[in-house]
Amino acid sequence: MxxxxxxxxxxxxxxxxxxxxxxxxxxxxxxxxxxxxxxxxxxxxxxxxxxxxxxxxxxxxxxxxxxxxxxxxxxxxxxxxxxxxxxxxxWALGMLDRAAGLGHGAKLAWMFVGGVFTGFGTRLANGCTSGHGIFGNSNFEIPSLVASCCFMAAGIVTTQVIYRVVF
Amino acid sequence: MTLLYLALGTLFGFVLSRAGAADYDYIQGMFLFERFQLYGILATGVAVTAPGLWLLKKYGRTLTGAPLAIDRKSLNKGTVAGSLLFGIGWSLTGMCPGPILVNIGEGKVYAIAALAGALVGAALFGAAYDALQKPFGLPALKVTARGAAGH
Structure with missing residues (x-):
């Protein structure tokens, strides 16, 4: 692809x-x-x-x-x-363009909302895909394994709901 | 050293861009179990970093001779709740924090909104820290701690 x-x-x-x-x-x-x-x-x-x-x-x-x-x-x-x-x-946004055909303003709103989740969530979790996912897991840190399972699970559920239920 | 950090960031950004890690469709493909690419990247990243890290810790020093200092992360309720929130954000935007910046560099206009949202989210967390600290079991703020390493 x-x-x-x-x-x-x-x-x-x-x-x-x-x-x-x-x-x-x-x-x-x-x-x-x-x-x-x-x-x-x-x-x-x-x-x-x-x-x-x-x-x-x-x-x-x-x-x-x-x-x-x-x-x-x-x-x-x-x-x-x-x-x-x-x-x-x-402004190309791949499958979201094909599924929803959002205008520019709606794309900005969508991305802003998602960004707030990411900004707040990664700070509350004290790390993201790099600090937990790559470094923490490579250093065998339990918090990073927990974090990785949680953000992968939430991502899977969210995307599945968006593309298999909503659209 | 600033140039080294800039160079490492540039290389990281280029790789994320060309690997699909900053690509909305590849992120959704991962979460839909339709694309192996991102799982392969994360698995290889950990599989290669782990032995290198083990060797470095055994050596115990950086290449300049300083004692190796690795701040370990703590486990608390925020680790779970925060990561769940982040997963939702990752799915919605198709970008984790690094790729937000990579997408901006690529010229994807909407990524600027994702960065604005991420900064607002981080600022909200900073403003709410005192209120969140107890319920989530977060560590106390260390405003005057040793300056060895960030987290």
Whole structure:
């Protein structure tokens, strides 16, 4: 199945997984940091919100690596598009377009609501697919195994309801 | 070091983009049990990271000689409740936190709304922390702790 992005053929899962592992291990071996993206959301919040929660050492001490890393994610997506057929803004949303045919405003609302779930949920859970799913599970941390089972289960139920019941 | 972090993030973003991990259809395909791709990525990621991590911990130091410091995460009710909420968000947007930024880079306009939502969600959590701490058994805030590692 082609990617939504320029209909590109995705790289093999084993290559992608091994690459992510090498990035994770490099970050730890060189910079003494455990991979984790959702904590970066706090980092971004801490730039503009002055609350004790955002003055935690865990937030402020990670800023020197997290902010450049987050910026890199955007650059990586940009390069992927630019090198894979050219960069241009798009509203394409694959199966959701075929199932619901949402307009621009409805897509923004849909994504905003989903984003609130993700932002609140990952902070309450203290991690997401990277910090729990990749790093925590690789480090045999029970909380990460629990978290992974929960977010996979909730994702499965939600998508099944959306595409097998609603649409 | 800033350039190294930027480079690692860029590589991570590129891989997520080209692997389907930042692709709405591949995320739904995973949750519908129609696509193995994302399960393969997560499984390979853990299968390769785990032995590397074991070796690094055995060595006990980073490449610059500093003692390895890995903050372990705690288990509480928030781990379960938060992850359930996150799963709903992941399904709705087709993006976990990293891919939100990757999708923005790719030029997917709606991903900006997902980021705005995620920041609002994180800010709501920060504002509600005092109220949530006891019922969810969350750790006390450490505003002046050792600065070794984030979580």
């Amino acid at each position: 082609p990617l939504i992005l320029h209909g590109l053929t995705p790289i093999h899962w084993a290559v992608a997984g091994a690459s992510i592992a090498l990035i994770t291990l490099t970050l730890l071996a060189v910079a003494n940091r455990r991979l984790g993206v959702s904590s970066g959301l706090e980092d971004l919040c801490s730039l503009v919100i002055d609350q004790p929660f955002y003055r935690r050492t865990a937030v402020t001490s990670g800023r020197p690596w997290r902010l450049p890393f987050l910026a890199g994610l955007v650059v990586g997506g940009f390069l992927s598009a630019a090198l894979g057929g050219g960069w241009s803004p798009t």
